[in-house]
Amino acid sequence: MREKGPGQQALETPRAAGLAGVVFALLLAAAIVLMRLGIPEGADAVTPEAFTDSGRREAVLAALALVPFAGIFFLWFVGAVRAHVGEAEDRFLATVLLGSGLVFTATLFAGAAAASAVLSVGHPAGQAPDLAAWDFGRHFAYTLLTDYATRMAAVFVSSMSVIGHRLGVLPRPLTLLGVVTAVTLLFVASNVPWSELVFPAWSLVLGLHILNAGRRARARTAGPA
Template sequence: MHEKGPGQQVLETPRAAGLAGVLFALLLAAVIVLVRTGLPAGADTSGPQAFTDSAQRDALRAALTLVPFAGILFLWFVGAVRAHVGAVEDKFLATVLLGSGLVFTAMLFGAAAAAGAVIAVQHPTGALPPPAAWDFGRHLAYSLMTEYAMRMAAVFASSMSVIGHRLGVLPRWLTVVGFLAALVLLFLSSNAPWAELAFPAWSLLLSLHILGVRRRDRPRPAAAV
């Protein structure tokens, strides 16, 4: 906590908020890999027979366990990003950045709920889900994740890159990577498998940059006289 003016104090952003971005990126990447492994997509997996392997069900359950923590860490990550950027005069971009982050979190939770429904409809336990329920749950989960969540992630990455470029708080290479990641998420996430990994990869780079800047700017203890 540091002084801002007479009678005013400002809470300093905790270093844990920056670390949250790193953990979020790793957890989201793990969730994507586990969902892709446990809930296959594509014409070659058009029926519930693809879900007979217990390892696939375990992978999906593990992903669903990680999703809430990934969402919470992402909110901390958004807070760290906004603290790193500071005051933004362009309220439009600031609102788009925050709004896209919140909608991404909601879509991520919705995709997890849809994937969880595929497991829940197994009656009795271990039996194949009904084909209609399988198709509906699988397509809904992938639609929410690749069609909507990742496009909101593209908006988040692009708006952050624009803000970082205008304010000079991000290096040029990171803004370029952000724009490239946004293009991949916007146009390829629903067609190219594993393209959604571009978002956790960019988030990891951004988090490491924020942590590096905070470490350099951290006040050093005064030398002993």
């Protein structure tokens, strides 16, 4: 951190930033659960008539409403992660980490927006939508969310795990958990329902670790005083 000059105050990472990973994990997990409850069979098996059921429709709409807030907290989570790594981070891996996080957020937003458009425009409540619009919209949204977003999440997890291993800023069990999470997101999540929950689970564990590390660092700083 740069030394403070006269009349200057060094910027510090807000303590609340450490909570971002926990909040993001809970919001994303809730959205995934609601989406799976609304579309348990996946996009390929869902017929237009299925969404005349108000319960399933409301579950999906609730999931989509949570996505923007999950994305906002994820960006704070990325900032908290980089602050935890510190200035010793590898520039190449740090760029991959930041880029994959931004692409994940953009893809998540795009998929949610596409799904919302299908439900609100092509599928009024209580009516069956136009088949052409339904087929295109549901496959487009589902592919963005389950294929592209999950794979960008895998890149984010794997780059963070490598950084944590090289710099020693993550404990070995958390690094191994990241490897398992990345492999699951890359090769399993798009075909096995509910397996995408490994990403919010990993984010929750990492967020708690960052919170605990920040608490210990503040305790050490306050100790001599």
